Amino acid sequence: PVRGRMLYTPLAAVVSALVATGLAFLLEYLDDTLKTPYDVSQTLDLDTLGTITRLTKGEEELIVSAQPISYLAEAFRVLAANIRFSSLDRPLQTLLVTSPGSMEGKSFTVANLAVAMAGTGISVVAVDADLRRPRLHQLFGLAPHEGLADSLLEGSTDGRLQLGETEGLMVLTSGAALPANPVKVLGSPHMRVLLDELTRTVDLVLIDSTPVFPIADATMLAPEVDGVLLVLEAGRTRSQAARNAAEGLRQVGANLVGVVLNAAPNRKGSYHGYYGDRTRRPRYRLPFWR
Numbered sequence: 186p187v188r189g190r191m192l193y194t195p196l197a198a199v200v201s202a203l204v205a206t207g208l209a210f211l212l213e214y215l216d217d218t219l220k221t222p223y224d225v226s227q228t229l230d231l232d233t234l235g236t237i238t239r240l241t242k243g244e245e246e247l248i249v250s251a252q253p254i255s256y257l258a259e260a261f262r263v264l265a266a267n268i269r270f271s272s273l274d275r276p277l278q279t280l281l282v283t284s285p286g287s288m289e290g291k292s293f294t295v296a297n298l299a300v301a302m303a304g305t306g307i308s309v310v311a312v313d314a315d316l317r318r319p320r321l322h323q324l325f326g327l328a329p330h331e332g333l334a335d336s337l338l339e340g341s342t343d344g345r346l347q348l349g350e351t352e353g354l355m356v357l358t359s360g361a362a363l364p365a366n367p368v369k370v371l372g373s374p375h376m377r378v379l380l381d382e383l384t385r386t387v388d389l390v391l392i393d394s395t396p397v398f399p400i401a402d403a404t405m406l407a408p409e410v411d412g413v414l415l416v417l418e419a420g421r422t423r424s425q426a427a428r429n430a431a432e433g434l435r436q437v438g439a440n441l442v443g444v445v446l447n448a449a450p451n452r453k454g455s456y457h458g459y460y461g462d463r464t465r466r467p468r469y470r471l472p473f474w475r
Contacts, residue, residue: 217424219417225444228424229431231415234271234443235264237294238451246293247324249300250350261301264445268298269305271442272412279380279390279410280442281314283403285430286396289418290447292320295393303354308387310346310355314406315395316367319359325349332360337375342382355387367395372405380409397430407439414442419449 219225222233237260245251249258268277282298284291292315299311312333313321322329327347336342336357346355364370383390392410395402407413413434417427434441 218420219422219424219427219446220419220449222446224424225417225427225446229415229427229444231431231441232271232443233446234267234414235260236419236446236449237261237264237290239448241451247296247300249297249304258297258301261297262304265298265301265305268414268442275411277389277411277442278384279392280412280414281392281394281403281406281410281439282414282416283394283407283430283434284396284416284418285398285422285426287318289396289416289422290445291396291416292324292393294414294416294445294447295391296321296324299354299356299391300349300351302389302391303349303351306353307389308353308355309389309391310357310383310387311349312357312383312390312392313359314371314392314402316359316363316370316402317395317400319363321356321393322358325356327356327358329358329361332358333379334360334362334364334370336360336379337370337373340375340378342379346386357383368401368405371402376406377409397433398426404433404437404439407434408437411440412442413439414445416445416447419446421448 219228222236225231225233238257240246240248240257248255249261252258268280282291282295292313295311299309303309311321311325313319314333315321316334319329321327322332325347330347331345336345342357346357348354349356370376380390390410392406394406397403415427415431415434431441
């Protein structure tokens with residue numbers, strides 16, 4: 186039998202609680218990922234124009250079209266409004282969307298933002314300039330026929346714009362045959378001519394580009410557009426990677442309009458309840474006395 190059990194038990198509980206608290210603070214200190222708009226502001230000195238929560242498993246990626254009255258679709262409309270309000274003095278006609286690394290949601294953001302922008306009554310064309318891993322044709326359900334790569338070779342879109350499901354939205358896919366050297370193709374004078382042609386056709390050109398690192402496609406295109414939108418994945422994008430991406434874009438003279446925080450935790454609150462409940466039939470319950 187151990188003497189003084191009544192003393193050792195609470196002492197062990199206190200020590201365990203202190204160790205657990207210390208470990209929690211240590212893990213939080215070592216975790217340098219960006220999670221909140223405050224983290225973005227402190228790290229990059231940029232405004233967070235939109236916070237997009239994580240899609241649930243099985244949800245349609247083109248959420249603004251599939252569930253137009255959902256809270257996630259409304260978040261993209263807020264993003265669209267913030268982008269327009271952030272450039273009142275100098276309206277954006279061409280907007281490049283990129284991210285520090287791969288798989289952070291830039292193509293997902295471009296597709297839904299294009300639908301949200303077109304829903305405000307302006308004409309939009311979404312251009313898939315990711316000539317390495319194009320995804321816009323999959324998100325919009327289009328065939329990757331002749332697209333951007335073919336247009337750059339000939340110097341004109343020439344009927345290659347495909348109509349989206351939303352009125353006022355057109356899509357220029359990457360093209361079926363991707364070039365062996367995308368940097369050379371995107372950096373050609375034909376790209377500037379193509380952008381001028383598109384801006385005469387529509388109000389806004391949204392460009393889905395490659396990540397900033399480790400390739401140079403995004404930094405090649407950034408000086409040619411009116412603004413650049415940086416997509417970060419909450420809880421995954423590291424501070425140093427985001428800082429390097431922003432610095433690299435600024436060095437080439439890019440106009441960073443702000444940040445989109447993608448895949449943020451889905452915290453159910455008043456906002457979620459207000460918009461989320463509209464997508465399903467309300468359930469009425471009788472009072473307990475009946």
